[in-house]
Amino acid sequence: MNKGKTKAQTKKHLSIVFIPHSSNHVKVFRFSSFYVKFFAAFLLTAVLVTAAVLYFKQVTNENQLLKENLTELYSANSQQRKLLEEKSDEIAQMKESNEAYQKTVDEKTADITKKFNEITDQYIANQSLTKTSRSGERTPAGFSDEIGVLKDMIDGMNRLTNRTDLVTLDLSEANEKLEKYFETIPTLVPVNGEFNNGFGYRKDPFTKKKTFHEGVDISADTGTSIKASAGGKVTLAKRYSGYGLAVIIDHGHGISTLYGHASKLLVKEGQTVKKGDIIAKVGSTGRSTGPHLHFEVLLYNTPVDPEAYIDIK
Template sequence: MKGRKRERFITLMIIPHSEKSTFSISVPFSFIKAVKYIAAGTAVAVAGASIYFFVSYRELKARNEELAVKAGKYEAVQARLEYFEEKTKSMEEKVKKLEELDASLREMLKNDPELKAKLDQKISPPSQPAGLASRSGIDRERALEQLEELDKKLEDQENSLEQLVAAVEARNKRLACTPSIWPLKGEVTSRFGYRRSPFGRSIEFHDGLDIAAPYGSPIKAAADGKVTFAGYMSGYGYTVEISHGYGIKTAYSHVSRILVKAGQQVKKGDIIARVGSSGRSTGPHLHYMVKVNGIPRNPEEYLD
């Protein structure tokens, strides 16, 4: 048909080196162009895919790095929470110790209303800092500060209580060493101070308290202490002398029988001798003396 463009071909001839005959292939020019376009499209697709995979790789790498950072932060948070738990356990132990100290104080002060009144309100364990109940939304830095403040406060309270216990123990020890009980039940026949001598009409200074009682009645130590003398003393007859510390000494004279030895430790209320009338005496009684730094004091000032 006239006006129709004639198709162009490209002929490829293959000539073998052997004696075989040659052969040729005729390929339309349009096919070559199609192959060229396909190759170009393939190259573009490969390039696009390479770019896509490269970008994806960068994103994946960035995400991995971000996850690694988050994992590090998570480990730090876990370490901080473990620290909180250790602090809480430590504080619980301190609170328990405070409660034991409180119980000890109350036991020591159960017979002392005046001091006991000062400790009427028990020390309550401080409440848990806000924010530790839940791990979400915690201001961890502030929570840590609160824990450390609480730990310091507990330590201060513990030290304060320990000092108070030591003071009360020292006070109780001093009280135990203070001659506060009557060494003998009986009638006071002569008090401390100047008096008319039972052996004449002269006035003399009486350095103790005379307590009359039946012969052989038990005589008690008026306080804790150490026996410094147990024997016969001129004018006083058989005598027991006890040192109680703090410069205080007591003496028990005119006894009939001594039941302790020098160097022996005695407790308040221990029986140390028996009533007698040894030495310069007019009848069975106890001559009881209290000395502070070597100076005689009125025993009745110390007796309950």
């Protein structure tokens, strides 16, 4: 008896006591430890299951959102690829068009360059072969006009295309020929002074008769520098008949110049001079009435009007 009672008394229970405020009656609920453990296990399982369900639902939602984003991304990439292909085709067409355009411009550029060179060569050749009268009708002005028209054509081509970087003409060869040619044209006024006796008929200061004056007289102080009106080779540098101390320069192309009545000569025969080189000093030697330069331009030994050549500003 005592053993059974002791065993029953040692059985564990869980008691929950309720004490109401309105009365002194206390309620006691007793639960065996088995049910308590069972309930706790059930509650824990329910919490874990609920947490797992919520977690997997969140993961599912995130995966769905990620899938939608990937779908949009694939769609955008597809559109980009399509646009890139279209633009690539456009770029290829533009490149072909630009290459064709560049080829056309290059051909036109080559034609103009060739024409420019041909005009230059033809003009210089014609000038070398053509003779003229004493009126001095032949001048470089005509050629300058032709070149000006040609350059206007080039500028017009640039304006029309609005691509000035594409039209690049190599006119160095022609320009070099022109510079070399114009170096031999007596365009430089040989002395600073006053023009007082022009080319043509006049009353001779010594004989008082009407005679033909084959050059121009430029009054200047004795010792004033006389410059070569053009480049060339000195063929005479000495006292020369009524011209007194004189210099004659052969410029080629049938053109030569004479500088008379100098007080001093600064060049020798056979010497090569450039346009603007000082060749003598103004004087009054020879058949002269006072210090001045008598200047002549001769074309194939025929005197022509120097003022048709020299640049009088």
